[in-house]
Amino acid sequence: MTTIKDIAERCSVSVSTVSRVLNDHPDVSSTVRERVLKVIDEVHYVPNSSARDLVKSQSDDIGLVVRGMGNFFFAEMIPTIETAIAKAGYTLLTHQINSEDDELRAGAELVRSKKLKGLILLGGCFDYGKEQIAVLDVPFVCCSFGNSFGKLKETQYSSVTIDDQLEARRAVEYLIAHGHRKIAILLDSTCDSSISELRYLGYCQALKVAGIPLDEELVQETGNFSMEASYDGMKQLLNRRDDFTAVFVIADTMAMAAMRALYEGGKRVPDDCSVIAIDGISMSAYFVPTLTTLVQPKREMGEESVRILIDMIEKRSKNRHVILPTEVRSGESVRRMK
Amino acid sequence: MTTIKDIAERCSVSVSTVSRVLNDHPDVSSTVRERVLKVIDEVHYVPNSSARDLVKSQSDDIGLVVRGMGNFFFAEMIPTIETAIAKAGYTLLTHQINSEDDELRAGAELVRSKKLKGLILLGGCFDYGKEQIAVLDVPFVCCSFGNSFGKLKETQYSSVTIDDQLEARRAVEYLIAHGHRKIAILLDSTCDSSISELRYLGYCQALKVAGIPLDEELVQETGNFSMEASYDGMKQLLNRRDDFTAVFVIADTMAMAAMRALYEGGKRVPDDCSVIAIDGISMSAYFVPTLTTLVQPKREMGEESVRILIDMIEKRSKNRHVILPTEVRSGESVRRMK
């Protein structure tokens, strides 16, 4: 393996000189610089970033730990975050993790290795404890999730979220306002101590306020957030009942799969059954019919997360929490009952 | 920052002992092990992976460099690759890059830092040169792209792809077989030296063989692969012409957006206009109407890529190239002309 030392030898200079040209330091004579550059190119030298990171005392990098590839919602938020970070004079370092991985641990390792100044977590658990966040010794902000099921104090972490329960309630109230009373819900789980549970609570609340009794047979769990599970879930629901006139699906992707199941089950959307969801990913606007959904303010969420983090890094302020409202995108998937 | 040395001091043991418990070495007395573990937990110690990587001489890791978040096609291929790699006794290290980044450079850095045994590139340029691949000093395989516009010899790289041009031709011939003659095409660009150009060539070929003259007004470029651009592109095409009875769209996601534009333009799919695409992402099966598409064999592509790579790593064979066929998924988006 070619190292900086090899380059140095081939050029008859010292490693420090090579390092200098590698890092664009000014005090290198142009003759030497060119010679070094030439050799670097010839031998296809690529620096070892581990060695580099190890010796660096600080970086201006901020880490973004994203849970899961193929999360449309997250994917659409990243460019905004990247831009905001760049504008603040920092560099973004994105790191994907699998759904099984521990985002705090992964984040902590990143911080240590890359000497990060701060961390943004895109997706994570709603129930961290004091012990778990203690591995992070830099400011961090939870983007799109809070600590609803944990016992952290507000001063111990930052977050930028929507009010999942309230927005779910709004979604269901939107259906109620359109004359619906038999409203089903399609969700991951009623008790996942996470987003699904929160949105379920909002559903229950909306029904309660409207004086509609909770009909447990209209509550359909899917077990996960996949389109396949949603499709199957909706089919099951249809097998069990066909008297509901509307469904609240807790995520856009799930809603798209559910609409297909409704279609195949002979229920036209919105004629026979209205559908509303939460998220507002761009793809759902291309569906036929377009999905009515409460759009999460992705741009604001990203920018606000960055703002909070930078403020903390630059010691301008402490942990804070921001809750942003969604915006209704009225699509073709909800109709008014006459 | 807490290091292994701090832990050692607090435990009154040497750093090597701490290192041993960190790496689960057997020869540590259980009393010491527990004491160390306790302190590690107390101070929330997280190892520095740069230091670790630097000192390690080899790993059993294989890198996967993926171009772009939110590429549905790639996202659906990753689990397969991961499984296959694990089954072969290696570990997968996934690394995302932006569309502007140089995947070879990024891959080379990963290889150096993490001491990787090999690399799989998921998405990349079709025109690498000898010089560019020289930075990689481990076996690598290009998954889902070849070197159609470059000048590499077959012995210089490995690839697993579909035959883009042929499959595009098949897609168009499918439309022709269904009685269509006025067939439009929606693509990124006719000359991007990449996938779009290849599929365009297939389109032209199919027309030629069928004796249908190429009508340039039916060729619509979008400039990129986004849904937005596809939607706009289809609108433009509709403004210009409305006599085509079918469209070949070069990717599933683009097709979904295009179908929406057709719908808004008053053209029903498939009644007024048929649509066929290539890719076969899962979401397109939930659309109404379901998309007819040539499904890329994601599973086989992933597994074959891994097989080739492992074979090379274990010196069982040299570079090879595999071209896999697609499978037609007949959806509701194509109708037979009477």
Place this chain on the structure above:
DNA sequence: TTGAAAGCGCTAACAT
């Protein structure tokens, strides 16, 4: 303008 040398945090011989 250049070189020598001291580490960054960790692992892995090699001793004991």
Place this chain on the structure above:
DNA sequence: ATGTTAGCGCTTTCAA
């Protein structure tokens, strides 16, 4: 079973 020590490849003082 445990400690000592020599690096891994690089950047960065400090001297020259």
